[in-house]
Amino acid sequence: MRRARFTPAPLALAAAAVVLNLATSVPVHAQTGATAAAPLALELPAQPLGQALNELARRADLQLSFPADAVAGRTAPAVSGRLTPEQALQRLLAGSGLAADIDGRRVVVKPADAVRESALPAVKASAGALAGDLPAPHAGGQVARGARVGALGNLSVMDTPFSTIAYTAELIAQQQARTVAEVLGNDPATRFTTSAGHAYENFRVRGFDVNAGDLAIEGMYGLAPVGHSPVEALERVELLKGPSALFSGMPPGGGVGGVVNLVPKRAGDEPLTRASFGLQSDSQAELALDLGRRFGEHKQWGLRVNTAYADGDTTLDEQSKKREFLSAALDFRGEALTATLDAYTSTEKFDGGTPAMYWFATTDIPGAPDPSTNQFRNGWGELKSQAVIARAEYTIHEQLDAFAGVGRREHDYAGFINGTHARQIAANGDYSGRMVGQRGYSDTVSAEAGLRGRFATAGVRHELVLHATRLDQEDGSAVNMASFSSNIYRPITPTMVAVPGTAPKTGETTLDSLALVDTLSFLDDRLRLTLGARHQGVETRSFNPAGAVTAHYDKSALTPAVAVVAKPWGQDVSLYANYVQGLSKGDTVSAALNGGKELVFAPYKTEQKELGVKWTTGRFTNTVSLFEIGKPVLVTTGDPLAPTYSDDGEKRVRGVEWSTFGEPMAGVRVLGGISYNQGKLTRTAFGQNDGHDAVGTPRWQGNLGAEWDTPWLQGLTLSTRLTATGEQYLDQANTQRIPGWSQIDVGARYATELMGRPTQWRLGVNNLFDRHYYAGSFSDSTPIATLGAKRSVAASVTVDF
Numbered sequence: 138m139r140r141a142r143f144t145p146a147p148l149a150l151a152a153a154a155v156v157l158n159l160a161t162s163v164p165v166h167a168q169t170g171a172t173a174a175a176p177l178a179l180e181l182p183a184q185p186l187g188q189a190l191n192e193l194a195r196r197a198d199l200q201l202s203f204p205a206d207a208v209a210g211r212t213a214p215a216v217s218g219r220l221t222p223e224q225a226l227q228r229l230l231a232g233s234g235l236a237a238d239i240d241g242r243r244v245v246v247k248p249a250d251a252v253r254e255s256a257l258p259a260v261k262a263s264a265g266a267l268a269g270d271l272p273a274p275h276a277g278g279q280v281a282r283g284a285r286v287g288a289l290g291n292l293s294v295m296d297t298p299f300s301t302i303a304y305t306a307e308l309i310a311q312q313q314a315r316t317v318a319e320v321l322g323n324d325p326a327t328r329f330t331t332s333a334g335h336a337y338e339n340f341r342v343r344g345f346d347v348n349a350g351d352l353a354i355e356g357m358y359g360l361a362p363v364g365h366s367p368v369e370a371l372e373r374v375e376l377l378k379g380p381s382a383l384f385s386g387m388p389p390g391g392g393v394g395g396v397v398n399l400v401p402k403r404a405g406d407e408p409l410t411r412a413s414f415g416l417q418s419d420s421q422a423e424l425a426l427d428l429g430r431r432f433g434e435h436k437q438w439g440l441r442v443n444t445a446y447a448d449g450d451t452t453l454d455e456q457s458k459k460r461e462f463l464s465a466a467l468d469f470r471g472e473a474l475t476a477t478l479d480a481y482t483s484t485e486k487f488d489g490g491t492p493a494m495y496w497f498a499t500t501d502i503p504g505a506p507d508p509s510t511n512q513f514r515n516g517w518g519e520l521k522s523q524a525v526i527a528r529a530e531y532t533i534h535e536q537l538d539a540f541a542g543v544g545r546r547e548h549d550y551a552g553f554i555n556g557t558h559a560r561q562i563a564a565n566g567d568y569s570g571r572m573v574g575q576r577g578y579s580d581t582v583s584a585e586a587g588l589r590g591r592f593a594t595a596g597v598r599h600e601l602v603l604h605a606t607r608l609d610q611e612d613g614s615a616v617n618m619a620s621f622s623s624n625i626y627r628p629i630t631p632t633m634v635a636v637p638g639t640a641p642k643t644g645e646t647t648l649d650s651l652a653l654v655d656t657l658s659f660l661d662d663r664l665r666l667t668l669g670a671r672h673q674g675v676e677t678r679s680f681n682p683a684g685a686v687t688a689h690y691d692k693s694a695l696t697p698a699v700a701v702v703a704k705p706w707g708q709d710v711s712l713y714a715n716y717v718q719g720l721s722k723g724d725t726v727s728a729a730l731n732g733g734k735e736l737v738f739a740p741y742k743t744e745q746k747e748l749g750v751k752w753t754t755g756r757f758t759n760t761v762s763l764f765e766i767g768k769p770v771l772v773t774t775g776d777p778l779a780p781t782y783s784d785d786g787e788k789r790v791r792g793v794e795w796s797t798f799g800e801p802m803a804g805v806r807v808l809g810g811i812s813y814n815q816g817k818l819t820r821t822a823f824g825q826n827d828g829h830d831a832v833g834t835p836r837w838q839g840n841l842g843a844e845w846d847t848p849w850l851q852g853l854t855l856s857t858r859l860t861a862t863g864e865q866y867l868d869q870a871n872t873q874r875i876p877g878w879s880q881i882d883v884g885a886r887y888a889t890e891l892m893g894r895p896t897q898w899r900l901g902v903n904n905l906f907d908r909h910y911y912a913g914s915f916s917d918s919t920p921i922a923t924l925g926a927k928r929s930v931a932a933s934v935t936v937d938f
Contacts, residue, residue: 176219176220176221176224176851176852176888176889176895177196177197177219177220177221177222177225178218178219178890179193179196179216179217179218179219179220179225180217181193181213181215181216181217181225181229182215183212183213183214183215184212184213185208185211185212185213186208186211186212186213186229186230186233187203187208187209187211188213189213189216189229190203190208190213190226190229190246193222193225193226193229194244197222197225199222199243199244200243200244201244201245201246202244202245202246203235203245203246203247204246204247207235207246207247207248208233208235208246211233213229214228214229214231216228216229217851218851218852219851219852219888219889219890220851222244223237223239224803224804224846226239226244226246227803227804228803230246231803234248235247235248236248236755270291270475271291271372271373271400272284272291272293272303274305274307275294275756275758275798275799276755276756276757276799276800277756277798277799277800277806277807277808277844278305278307278308278806279304279305279307279308279311279798279806279808280302280303280304280305280308280798280808281303281304281305281373282294283296283297283301283303284297284301284302284303284373284375284376284377284398285303285355285356285375285377285398285400286299286301286377286381286384287356287377287381287383287384287385287386287396287604288356288383288384288385288587288602288604288652288654289384289600289602289654289656289667290589294751294753294758294760295702295704295708295711295751295753296665296702296711297702297713298665298667298700298701298702298713298714298715299377299378299379299381299700299713299715299717299747300326300377300378300379300747300749300760300762300764300794300796301375301376301377301378302324302375302376302796302798303373303374303375303376303400304320304321304323304373304374304375304376305372305373306371306372306373306402308320308323308808309368309371309374310413310897310935311844311854311856311886311899312856312884312901313415313417313884313899313901313931313933314368315365315367315368315417315423315447316338316365316366316367316368317338317352317365317366317368317374317397317399318338318340318365319368320368320374321340321374321376321397322840322860323808323809323840323842323858324342324376324796324810324840325794325795325796325809325810325811325812325838325839325840326342326343326378326395326792326794326796326810326812326838327340327341327342327376327395328340328341328833328838328862328912328913329341329912329913329923330346330833330913330914330915330916330923331492331494331915331923332492332493332494332495332508332912332923332924333492333508333912333923333924333925333926333927334451334452334453334456334491334492334508334926335491335492335555336364336365336485336487336491336518336520336554336555337349337363337364337365337554337555338364338365338366340392340394340395340397341394341833341913341914342376342378342379342394342395343378343379343394343395343764343766343790343792343812343814344394344766344788344790344792344814344816344831344833344834345380345392345393345394345395345743345766345768345788345790346390346392346393346394346917347388347392347393347394347395347396347397348390348392349363349364350363350388350389350390350579351388351389351390351391351392351397352366352397352398352399353385353388353396353397353398353399354398354399354400354401354479354526354544355398355399355400355401355526355528355542356385356398356542356585357526357542357544357583357584357585357606358385358386358388358389358583358608358648359389359544359546359581359582359583359608359610360524360526360544360545360546360581360583361399361522361546362481362483362522362524362548363520363522363548363550363579364485364520364522364550364554365485366399366483367445367460367462367464367481367483369425369427369443369444369445369462369464370401370402370441370443370462370464370466370481371399371400371401371402372400372401372402372403373398373399373400374397374398374399374400375396375397375398375399375400376395376396376397376398377395377396377398378394378395378764378794379393379394379395379715379717379719379745379747379764379766380393380394380395380717380718380719380720380743380744380745380766381395381396381698381717381719382671382673382696382717382718382719382720383652383654383669383670383671383696383697383698383717383718384396384652384654384698384717386606386608386648386650386652386671386673387648387650387673387675387719387720387721387722387740389581389608389610389646389648391720391721391722391741392721393719393720393721393743393766393768401441401464401466401477401479402427402429402441402443402466403429403439403441403466403468403477404429404430404431404439404440404441404466404468405429405431405439406431406436408429408430408431409427409428409429409430409937410427410428410937410938411426411427411428411935411936411937411938412424412425412426412427412935412936412938413425413426413427413933413934413935413936414933414934415931415932415933415934416931416932416933417929417930417931417932418451418452418927418928418929418930418931419449419450419451419452420449420450421447421448421449421450421451421458422447422448422449423445423446423447423460423933424445424446424447425443425444425445425446426442426443426444426445427441427442427443428441428442428443429441429442437469437470437471438467438468438469439466439467439468439469439470440465440466440467440468441465441466442463442464442465442466443462443463443464443466444462444463444464445460445461445462446460446461446462447459447460448460451487452508452509452926452927452928452929453489453490453491453492453508453509453511453927454490454509454510454511454514455489455490455511455514456487456488456489456490456491456511457487457488457489458485458486458487459484459485459486459487460483460484460485460486461482461483461484462481462482462483462484463481463482464479464480464481464482465479465480465481466478466479467479472532473531473532473533474529474530474531474532475529475530475531476527476528476529476530477526477527477528477529478525478526478527478528479524479525479526479527479544480523480524480525480526481522481523481524482521482522482523483521483522483523484519484520484521485519485520485521486517486518486519487516487517487518487519488515488516488517488518489511489514489515489516489517490511490512490513490514490515490516491513491516491517491518491553491554491557492508492512492557492924493512493513493557493558493559493625493924494557494558494559494915494921494922494923494924495558495559495562495625495911495921495922495923495924496558496559496560496561496562496568496919496920496921496922497561497562497867497873497920497921497922498560498561498562498563499562499563499564499873500872500873501564502564502873502874502875502911502922503562503563503564503565503566503625504909505909505910505911505924505925506566506625506626506909506924507909507927508909508924508925508926508927509927510625510626510628511628512557512559512570512623512625512628513553513557513570513572513631513633514628514630514631515630515631515632515633516552516553516557516572516633517552517553517633518550518551518552518553518554519549519550519551519552520548520549520550520554521548521549521550522546522547522548523546523547524544524545524546524547525544525545526542526543526544526545527542527543527544528540528541528542529541529542536590536591536592537588537589537590537591538588538589538590539586539587539588539589540585540586540587540588540589541584541585541586541587542583542584542585542586543582543583543584543585544582544583544584545580545581545582545583546580546581546583547578547579547580547581548578548579548580548581549577549578550575550576550577550578551575551576551577551636552574552575552636553572553573553574553575553633553636554575555573555575556571556572556573556575556616556618557570557571557572557573558570558571558921559623559625562625565624566624566625566626566627567622567623567624568622568623568624568625569620569621569622570620570621570622570623570631571618571619571620572618572619572620572621572631572633572634573616573617573618573634574616574617574618574619574633574634574635574636574637575614575615575616575617575636575637576614576615576636576637576638576639576640577612577613577614577615577640577643578611578612578613578614578640579610579611579612579613580610580611581608581609581610581611582608582609582610583606583607583608583609584606584607584608585604585605585606585607586604586605587602587603587604587605588602588603589601589602590602596659597657597658597659598657598658598662599655599656599657599658600655600656600658601653601654601655601656602652602653602654602655602656602669603651603652603653604651604652604653604654604671605649605650605651605652606648606649606650607647607648607649607650608646608647608648608649609645609646609647610645610646610647611642611644611645611646612642612643612644612645612646613640613641613642613643613644614640614643615637615639615640615641615682616637617634617635617636617637618634619631619632619633619634641680641682641684642680642684643679643680644677644678644679644680645677645678645680646675646676646677647674647675647676647677648673648674648675649673649674650671650672650673650674651671651672652669652670652671652672653669653670654667654668654669654698655667655668655669662704663703663704663705664701664702664703664704665701665702665703666699666700666701667698667699667700667701668698668699669697669698670695670696670697670698671695671696672693672694672695673693673694673695673696673720673740674691674692674693675690675691675692675693675694675720675722675740676689676690676691676692677689677690677691677722678690688725688727688735690722690723690725690737692723692737692738692739692740693739693740694720694739694740694742696717696718696719696720696742697718698715698716698717698718699715699716700713700714700715700716700717701713701714701715709752709753709754709755710750710751710752711750711751711752712749712750713747713748713749713750713751714747714748714749715745715746715747716744716745716746716747717744717745718742718743718744718745719742719743719745719768720740720741720742720743721740721741721743721768722740722741723737723738723739723740723741723784724738724771724782724784725737725738726771726782730782731782736782738771738784739784741768741769741770741784742769743766743767743768743769744766744767745764745765745766746764746765747762747763747764747765748762748763748764749761749762749763750762753799754799754801756799756800756801757797757798757799757800757801757807758797758798758799759795759796759797760794760795760796760797760810761793761794761795762793762794763791763792763793764790764791764792764794765789765790765791765792766789766790767787767788767789767790767819768787768788768789769784769785769786769787770784770786770787770788770917771783771784771786772784772785772786772820772821772822773822773823774822774823777823780822785820786818786820786821786822787818787819787820788816788817788818788819788831788917789816789817789818789819789831790814790815790816790817790831790834791814791815791817792812792813792814792815793812793813794810794811794812794813795810795811795812796809796810797809797810804845804846804848805843805844805845805846806843806844807841807842807843807844808841808842808843809839809840809841809842809858810839810840810841811837811838811839811841812837812838812839813836813837814834814835814836814837814838815836816830816831816832816833816834817829817830817831818830818831818869821869825870826869826870826871829866829869829870829871830865830866830871831866831917832865832866832867832868832869832914832916832917832918833865833866833867833913833914833915833917834865835862835863835864835865835877835913836863836864837861837862837863837877838861838862838863839859839860839861840858840859840860840861841858841859842856842857842858842859843856843857843858844856850887852887852888852889853885853886853887854885854886854887854888855883855884855885856883856884856885856886856901857881857882857883857884858881858882859879859880859881860879860880860881860882861877861878861879862877862878862879862912862913863877864876864877865877865913865914866914867914867920867921867922868920869917869918873920875911875913875914875922876910876911878908878910878911878912878925879908880903880904880905880906880908880910880925880926881904881905881906882901882902882903882904882905883901883902883905884899884900884901884902885899885900885901886898886899886900891936894936894937894938895936895937896934896935896936896937897934897935898932898933898934899931899932899933899934899935900930900931900932901930901931901932902928902929902930902931903926903928903929903931904925904926904927904928904929905928906928907927907928908925909925909927910924910925911923911924911925912924912925912926
């Protein structure tokens with residue numbers, strides 16, 4: 138029997154109605170502070186620097202201060218055009234030896250060295266994600282100065298003993314990203330294990346999988362929309378690379394490549410009413426609204442509502458898609474208590490076909506077909522997720538905080554949303570198609586609670602965190618399968634199999650854990666040592682259609698971690714190292730394969746060892762890291778005719794990464810990096826593939842994007858991004874290999890005013906030269922390739938009212 142249903146949509150709709158009503162009566166201003174404010178039309182003549190700064194402060198409503206002796210005798214250049222306050226400050230201060238330290242609308246002008254020294258301040262380690270708790274945007278606005286590190290809360294980049302990055306809402310908007318995968322396309326260590334346009338987004342980070350169901354919302358698993366997570370309601374998309382069971386617990390799908398955390402938008406201090414309209418190839422149209430208000434004498438209550446509707450044809454021949462999304466984010470910020478309540482409903486539908494995955498039967502891999510070729514015409518599908526999430530943090534004492542969160546998500550699906558494989562593909566493109574018509578659901582309740590204490594002993598500062606989590610998930614599904622014959626270049630139109638009418642319960646999962654973590658700070662915070670351990674329990678039950686239990690799994694594991702950050706030369710350079718473990722549910726070998734006795738393995742522990750260095754100029758930050766990740770896998774041993782089973786197999790990836798972001802010079806922003814990996818199968822079944830390259834792990838992959846604010850037309854920005862991936866194997870025997878690939882994306886945007894309203898026009902072209910290529914591998918165990926995206930064009934306009 139499925140658990141009782143709930144419907145968060147009315148809550149979100151009611152919140153939207155409140156905000157829409159208030160939008161007609163509350164004055165509207167810019168939503169955020171100086172760094173993200175709308176451009177101003179400026180005509181500032183050459184004049185004394187102090188006078189120019191005061192005039193800009195008046196025009197931009199800034200709380201600006203500067204030492205009189207520092208600006209005495211200095212002349213500011215003429216500044217004209219449409220500029221944000223930050224851009225105008227950069228031009229006024231160019232060559233003066235001064236720089237602006239910006240915190241919202243408060244701006245302090247001081248010597249550049251002093252600004253650079255404080256450019257990446259320590260971030261409050263908060264369990265919440267209110268606007269004031271989040272790390273501020275880094276120079277350039279594309280990423281943040283810090284990110285959430287699981288139970289440790291928000292940490293600055295320079296204080297985090299891992300490789301992390303947090304992409305901002307500004308980047309999401311400027312790149313016209315519509316999915317989390319499009320946001321993570323900026324990361325050099327991340328690639329995707331589903332074909333472009335697929336109903337699910339699965340990731341591979343540092344050579345290891347992170348599935349669509351393993352995304353977290355504010356650190357809690359099991360609550361994000363399944364399939365695609367709409368980005369319209371997201372303030373940040375954060376990525377912590379590598380396994381991290383200590384800090385986040387075990388994800389439901391057991392992904393260990395990294396943690397993808399989603400941070401919802403919250404209402405800012407100033408009212409916001411923003412509308413966006415976009416068009417995308419072939420004829421997808423989208424309308425989105427973003428509304429924010431704060432209420433109360435001290436603006437302690439906030440409400441942010443986001444809604445989006447999209448419909449039309451896609452780049453896959455004959456396919457059309459529809460998307461409906463609505464979310465409401467309520468928050469309260471008091472002196473001791475902060476709390477949030479989030480609700481969303483997300484529905485995606487498609488018909489007329491679905492992308493295929495390509496499973497080869499030959500070492501002579503045929504060339505990639507045109508991505509617009511529809512292998513499964515008449516395929517359809519629908520995915521719906523809805524959730525309510527409540528969180529709170531309370532300051533019991535200046536040295537002790539308590540935090541807790543609980544959420545419930547319901548997810549329903551039906552149609553041909555996965556399992557659409559072109560199997561046994563021959564060199565000429567002939568294949569045996571497999572379609573899976575399915576219906577199912579997944580209901581999740583996720584909760585966490587903890588205490589965070591701060592104290593000092595013998596000159597050593599401690600931040601001690603006690604963190605408990607629990608996730609209960611119920612799944613149900615039913616499938617019908619059918620096969621057909623076709624060709625990847627000249628596909629037939631198959632007769633789709635019937636989709637089951639009901640979905641019985643098939644499984645229950647409970648994940649519970651308890652962690653204790655202590656971060657010790659020495660030598661005026663120049664040395665930070667993190668020590669901790671988490672005990673994780675995993676219990677699952679499988680059911681047959683009649684409701685009888687067919688399998689039971691109940692195991693636990695203890696995962697320790699140690700990490701260190703050292704700043705021997707000040708705040709500009711951090712040296713870090715970590716040893717952490719990740720967890721995946723151990724395999725179960727059925728009695729039919731094991732002499733009549735079921736064999737259950739303990740959770741697999743994935744280990745990461747990492748060394749790295751981070752350095753910053755305050756406006757331009759780089760990270761170089763060396764890492765090794767090893768994951769156990771199930772292998773057969775002994776007599777091949779009567780094998781025994783062991784979890785002593787191993788996949789190992791060693792790599793070097795360089796990542797970069799920021800604004801190295803005024804008006805020029807960069808984002809990306811390069812990753813070099815050596816993935817190996819170190820222990821395999823009967824040793825037959827020992828030493829072979831790991832599946833889906835190219836030696837080289839990289840992303841490098843750049844933006845340039847043109848000097849000849851104020852408000853015009855040009856952008857480009859190069860993405861490249863080396864050749865990789867699809868099978869463990871290393872006989873099936875797909876070639877490397879690259880693509881170039883370009884874009885332009887223009888900030889202006891439309892009838893006195895701040896307006897952004899955007900145009901982007903992905904895969905400019907329409908390259909057709911196999912993008913990567915879907916599975917470590919089967920030779921299935923994914924297909925890259927077809928060239929697409931997107932245009933949009935955003936207006937603040």
